[in-house]
């Protein structure tokens with residue numbers, strides 16, 4: 053039931069970090085990978101080489117997930133060149149650490165468009181095709197900020213909170229077509245995106261290690277299990293759920309640092 057052989061999985065923002073780790077998990081379970089990026093073709097080629105080195109069948113498509121026309125054209129191209137998309141992972145995202153009082157509107161809109169609207173654009177286009185095939189899987193990558201606020205990441209929290217509810221509403225509207233829509237909420241994971249706040253001696257670094265019952269930062273590969281579960285028949289009656297892979301952060305009020 054966790055076997056993904058014969059399935060085509062499209063993962064957005066899968067050139068590194070969480071996206072690449074989850075994509076490699078799906079590939080190791082047998083899925084044929086389609087990975088998206090918006091940066092340089094060179095970065096995409098480098099990522100594809102890394103997938104191939106891991107023995108994973110992967111093809112890369114460079115397009116902007118926030119651009120409706122580009123996204124829909126790319127999805128049509130993928131379906132004609134690789135095959136019908138069975139699994140969509142909306143992982144592409146950015147963060148801006150700017151206090152709300154100083155947050156420029158264009159930065160706010162960029163975060164909302166990249167982290168929330170892109171999932172709507174991609175999912176609507178792919179789900180239209182999944183409906184005709186009576187089935188599919190959509191996984192939206194949420195965050196601790198889908199549940200918790202934090203100084204300086206207000207736009208990100210608004211987008212990730214919105215993504216949690218978008219996930220639930222997609223499930224509400226599409227479950228009848230045998231499409232399972234769920235989310236994964238990564239905790240604090242050691243990636244390029246968290247590198248600026250994960251510096252030794254940075255109080256936030258120590259705070260997170262103390263605030264996480266597991267007592268460590270997560271590793272991107274820690275997300276692979278939840279991704280394979282939500283992409284496979286093992287989750288055929290799971291809908292509108294967010295699986296938080298966070299080392300226990302959301303389960304606890306935390307404890308004083310000196311305890």
Ligand code: GCO
Pocket residue numbers: 147149194195196197202205208237238239240241245246249
């Ligand atoms: C931050 C972090 C977080 C994590 C993640 C937590 O600045 O607080 O970057 O946003 O990346 O989203 O779930």
